[in-house]
Amino acid sequence: MIETGRGHLPFTLVHGEPLVAAAAWALGEAGVTIVDLGTSWESIEDADTPFVLHDPLCPMTPPTFVAECVRHAEESSAVTVGVRPVTDTVKQLHHDRVGDTVDRGELVQVVSPVVLPAAVVAALDALPTTDFAELVAGLARRFPVETLVAPAEARRVADDADVRVLEALTAP
Structure with a gap:
């Protein structure tokens, strides 16, 4: 789980638990072994698993979505990425002038998870970056990447207001 470089937000409460704890719970429920950022790349490579x-x-x-992505990565041998459709209007920028509207039907937002098949892990010297969009773009230059549309509950939060919206969306 990647919580570094994300400020205080991973420790904001959703349904009474820190975001980081909710995410860890999902990994555990999906049958994924959790490792921290201090784990050596060699150890991750030696595990010979996604x-x-x-x-x-x-x-x-x-x-269930995390587990589906892991299965997909194992079966396809492709980096598997959870994505959400882009719903905001996106404009091109030409120097300091706003340009044409980009067709958002061609765009996706990278969410979680990103699953690297064991063969991809073995081909890397280390994790190139913890920025998910940057990571996926870099991996796509070297490996097959396939996306799976994540459910609405998998949406990314950017601030406390987004957390409140997510909490309302996922209320029991």
Whole structure:
């Protein structure tokens, strides 16, 4: 789970638990072994299993979706990425002028998880970055990458207001 570089937000409460705890629960329920960032890449490589990256800013990603992504990565041997459709209007920027509207039907937002098949882990010297969008873009230059549309509960939060919306969306 990647909580570094995300400020205080991973420790904000959702349903009475820190986002990071909710995300860890989902990994455990999905049958994923949790490792911390201090774990050596060699240890991850030696495990010879898919490596699952989960962002606590997508804390309510259902365990069933995490497990589905792991199965997909194992079966396809492709890096498997949870994504959500982009719903905001996106504009091109030309120097300091706003340009045309980008067709958002062509865009996705990377959420959680990102699953690296064992063969991809073995081909890397280390995890290149913990920025999920950057990671996926870099991996796509070297390996097959396939996306699975994540459920709405897997949405990424950017601030406390987003956490409140996610909490309302996932209320029991």
